[in-house]
Amino acid sequence: MNNRPNYRTIWTFITIILIFAVPGCAGPNSSSTPSSVATAPPTPVVMETAISTIPPEPTATPTTAAAPTPKPTSQPDVLYQDDFSDPNSGWKIQEFDNYFIGYHEPSYYHVEVHNPNDKALVQVPGKKTFDDFTVETKVLTSVNNTAKSGDFRYGLFFRRSGNQYYAFAISPSTKKWYVLKSSPGALTVLKEGVDESIQGLTAEDSLRVDAKGSTFFFHINDKLIDFVNDTDYAKGETGFYVETIDSPRVHAHFDQITIRDVEAPQWTCSVLVSSANLRSGPSTAYLPVSILSQGDMFEALGRNLDGQWIQARVIGSDQQGWVYSYPKFVSCNVETADLPIVEQP
Numbered sequence: 001m002n003n004r005p006n007y008r009t010i011w012t013f014i015t016i017i018l019i020f021a022v023p024g025c026a027g028p029n030s031s032s033t034p035s036s037v038a039t040a041p042p043t044p045v046v047m048e049t050a051i052s053t054i055p056p057e058p059t060a061t062p063t064t065a066a067a068p069t070p071k072p073t074s075q076p077d078v079l080y081q082d083d084f085s086d087p088n089s090g091w092k093i094q095e096f097d098n099y100f101i102g103y104h105e106p107s108y109y110h111v112e113v114h115n116p117n118d119k120a121l122v123q124v125p126g127k128k129t130f131d132d133f134t135v136e137t138k139v140l141t142s143v144n145n146t147a148k149s150g151d152f153r154y155g156l157f158f159r160r161s162g163n164q165y166y167a168f169a170i171s172p173s174t175k176k177w178y179v180l181k182s183s184p185g186a187l188t189v190l191k192e193g194v195d196e197s198i199q200g201l202t203a204e205d206s207l208r209v210d211a212k213g214s215t216f217f218f219h220i221n222d223k224l225i226d227f228v229n230d231t232d233y234a235k236g237e238t239g240f241y242v243e244t245i246d247s248p249r250v251h252a253h254f255d256q257i258t259i260r261d262v263e264a265p266q267w268t269c270s271v272l273v274s275s276a277n278l279r280s281g282p283s284t285a286y287l288p289v290s291i292l293s294q295g296d297m298f299e300a301l302g303r304n305l306d307g308q309w310i311q312a313r314v315i316g317s318d319q320q321g322w323v324y325s326y327p328k329f330v331s332c333n334v335e336t337a338d339l340p341i342v343e344q345p
Helices: 003-039 042-053 056-065 070-074
Strands: 078-082 099-104 108-113 118-123 133-141 152-161 164-171 176-183 186-194 205-212 215-220 223-229 237-244 250-260 268-271 275-279 288-293 297-303 309-314 320-324 330-332
Touching (some): 099 118, 108 237, 133 152, 152 205, 152 250, 164 205, 164 215, 164 237, 176 215, 176 223, 186 223, 223 297, 237 250, 288 320
Antiparallel strands (some): 078 250, 099 108, 133 205, 133 250, 152 237, 215 223, 268 330, 275 288, 297 309, 309 320
């Protein structure tokens, strides 16, 4: 009699446990299942969003890659420009027995010539040709890769077609500059001189050539040093020039190159004699205001009525006066008779 109530009590207790246990298991399962189902869809949604944003990216990439092009836009006179920060900008990368050319960290283009009495010319990519233009570069010697003995010169060539070209080069060792003319049979020096502003082997020099018609103006470190007239080559390629005179090895680093619309003095003269008076008026009756030395250059502003005197402005200063126009005294890139007449008060 006493065992039966206990039996019922046990079963009643078990039943109560089962009643509460079933909702308890069902609660987590039912809530976790919807939860996992609900969180699963966002993954494909995010993936689809990412995939849908991929097509616009190529549009953005050219915009980023085209960042260097604003230079010509902001400088409409620029015809070509490279600072060699991008090794894919198109310049040749080659190594031969006698020379080695290519990009060099951090942002140089190097030209190395391995043999004495040899040279390398590297033109602007794309076979571009120019007639009238101004070209500028900055160049220095890589001293550790250059032989300690022997002389060499480097700079710019222009109006090149095959073996026909002009070149403007400096020797950082001797501080000499050269204007060269190459023809199929020879390399001749049209003009040469010494310029103390050339930095030497351990510093960078700035070189510039203005080619305007048959007249070429040459600058070293922002100073006009001379000009040459030659009518033979009217247009052609432009680029870097490196020549070993007797050095067994020279390694040059070109820092940049810019080619733009020509910017040159219209009429220029240079002094041929050891000294020439710059007078306050067009005759010997006027006192000298300065004395010019051989090689000094001035811009020709005009002439007096009989053409015996040129009104001059000294290049590199604001000083003006009159110079006797006798051909053995001065050399000009214009005939005196073609200068405008300047009326005297």
